[in-house]
Amino acid sequence: MGENRAVTRRSVVAGAGAFGVTATLGACSSYGDDGSDSATTTASTAAATSAPASASAAASATAGTTASPAGTELGPSSEVPVGGGKIYASEKIVVTQPTAGTYKGFSAVCTHQGCTVSTVTGGKIICNCHKSHFSATDGSVVSGPAKTALPSESVTVSGDTVYLA
Known part of the structure; x- marks a missing residue:
């Protein structure tokens, strides 16, 4: 004790x-x-x-873009050539114009290993990292190694401006 x-x-x-x-x-x-x-x-x-609710919300937060009732402004439609396209790297969007007046939007992130696609030419969206080619019309794989199409993104043209909807 x-x-x-x-x-x-x-x-x-x-x-x-x-x-x-x-x-x-x-x-x-x-x-x-x-x-x-x-x-x-x-x-x-x-x-x-x-976290941003969508790609368009993330794009709105990116410097150099503005939001409007039509969506996030990407740039002048004159920068998207017929049969080609324009890559908006900071928004990770590629916009193509397969035929005059028809605009298509796709993710610019290659589905093979996540590189940003680098060029749009001859009706194809090309990733130079591993040479995957995608259709500028529908984002489908034209040649691999990618096996999955580029996801579609909703784009609109209002006046002379392309918007990510």
Whole structure:
């Protein structure tokens, strides 16, 4: 009962360290009333609400573009030649004009390994990273190594301006 135990520096540091770890772990993993990990749920919710809702929202946030009722302004339609196209690298969009007055939009991210396509010529969208070729009319694969078409993007022309809808 009257046992004398010397308090050493080592026992104080070890005790404080154990308390600190317990407090830290407790703070990092709080649980909601339903037993779910509310810290994880809160972080996931915050990440989801801070991410752009769509490619057009991401493009709106890009410097040099403006939003209008028609969508995000990409540039003058005169820059998109008939039978060719224009790559808007910062928006990751390629706009083609397969026939006069017909504008098509596609993701400029190659479906093979994620490079940005580099040219539009001869009715083809070409990725110089690994030489995948896509149709400027519908984004389909003309020659690989890509196996998946470029995803379509909605574009419109209003007046002399191309917009990402």
